[in-house]
Amino acid sequence: MRPLVAIAVALASLVAACSLQPLFERPPPPIAASYPTGPAYKAESGATTTPAEDIGWRNFLTDARLQRLVEIALANNRDLRVAALTVAQYQAQYRIQRSNRYPQVGAGASVSGQRAPVASIGRNVTSHVYSVDVSSSWELDFFGRLQSLNDQALQQYFATAQARKALQISLVAQVANQYLAMLADDELLAVTRNTLETAQASYDLTRQQFDVGTGTELNLRQAETVVEQAKGNYAAQVRARAQDENTLVLLLGQPLPADLPPLVELYSQSMLADIPPGVPSDLLTRRPDIMQAEANLRGANANIGAARAAFFPTISLTGSYGSESTALSRLFHGGSLAWSFVPSITMPIFEGGRLRASLDVATIQKDVNVAQYEKAIQTAFQEVANDLAARGTYDEQVAALERDVAASQRYLDLAQQRFAAGIDSYLNVLTAQNNLYAAQQALVSARAARLTTLVSLYKDLGGGWIERTGDTPAAPEDVGSLAPHNNAPWDLLNAVSIGPR
DSSP states (O other), rough: HHHHHHHHHHHHTTTTTTOOOOOOOOOOOSSOSSSOSTTTTTOOOOOOOSOOOGSHHHHHBBBBHHHHHHHHHHHHHHHHHHHHHHHHHHHHHHHHHHTTOOOEEEEEEEEEEEEEETTTTTTEEEEEEEEEEEEEEEOOOSSSHHHHHHHHHHHHHHHHHHHHHHHHHHHHHHHHHHHHHHHHHHHHHHHHHHHHHHHHHHHHHHHHHHHHHHHHHHHHHHHHHHHHHHHHHHHHHHHHHHHHHHHHHHHHHHHOOTTTOOOOOOOGBBOOOOOOOOOOOGGHHHHHHHHHHHHHHHHHHHHHHHHHHHSSSSSEEEEEEEESSSSGGTSTTTTOOOEEEEEEEOOOOTTTTTTHHHHHHHHHHHHHHHHHHHHHHHHHHHHHHHHHHHHHHHHHHHHHHHHHHHHHHHHHHHHHHHHHHHHHHHHHHHHHHHHHHHHHHHHHEEEHHHHHHHHHHHHHTTTTSSTTTTTOOOTTTTGGSSSOOGGGHHHHHHHHHOOOO
16 A cells, blocks of 8 residues: 555656646736826926835824824724625635645544344344544645646635725725815805805895885895805705714714814815826736736636646545454454555546536636726726826816905905995895805815825825835735634644745
8 A cells, every 4th residue: 555655646746736727927908108198187296206005094194183083994994894804714715725635634433233134043143343444535636626726716815805905995095085075064064154144144234224115125035045045055064064974984983082183174184295106007016906806817817727627537546544343342453454545537528518618618707807907907097097187187276266265255345345335236246145155165175176186096006005104014815813713733724825926
């Protein structure tokens, strides 16, 4: 038996490197070599040279209140927790698949009893057989089928880890954007409250004029419309503010704490404005969704190897070594040794086209993953280009809207003065109030959009994975305390290197 086992081990070692997987080649990125240029894109002169991926979210989100909210979300968000557990689950699935490459060894003991008639003695005889043995089975992976399945499971694990990283980056951006939305709601409430107070004062004045007979009902009703519109808008904005806070609480995974740092107004928010986009090819190593798509593509490529190997014979070794006796007292005495060695080979001959169809499915799936990988790159390019266009234009838009608000305020002041002097009708005052209110709302929206654009650019360039600039980023597949650790005998197996990508 030992020579046969030695020969089998030698053969297995000799062909261990055999694989029928196609040579993996990363598809060329289907995007331009540089980001768009033109009036919408401002120059990068003076910008920091630190890539967004290497900028910690605490260094980018400089508002202490917002930093605290992001910290809470990263600790308590349930979606992020599920993503980490999913990584641990796929890690365990990979270890299960990896174990199929090694011999399976087990020990057993059995006893059987039988009572049957014996014709020579004319009576029934009871007999027993006792046995203990160690058994082993091993599939020799001559054609790389198990290795291909192992590689596929590994890439699924890596893809899940990248999905977890993408979720964390997205969560940082979601918390920041939701916080900015709440600040914008507060600004809009303040604008509407001021508009309502001004409109109410105008209504009271026109009401007095109407009561003493110096004003018309037309002016009175025009003033009333502004008041009621402002009240309706205020109610809608109170509702939006409450709903935005509820959304933020969901992202945090807990109620808003009472000990948050002081609130800073929207217009005074200070964030890292200049984030260098780098070159489009950098997205291939910064964006976790692209790396996830590549891992899925590598897994599909490995699956082709497994489908090809299914056309070839399957070679297995099965054996047992132990002791067997009809008497328990003689189970471990001399002469009770029992062993068996059963090598087997199975060759597919006719499968009704199943194996060919399986290979076709694997090949088509790889083509699907190629298209998905290319689409992920194109989507990333489009998102960053849109962010750059927004960043290059919002500063001018905000400046123009600030001048528009100032002009509209002056217009309202003059209109009120001319109406009070009896020079113009109340229609000019009404028009000026509406113009100022719309301009103020547009300014608040533009300020918020400018900041959310910076957050989106930070996220789309892969920023948000590390806490502080200079930190060593953790591997996406590192789930820390969430990784499964059973009792001590298995710790060594869990610690075995997962292997290169």
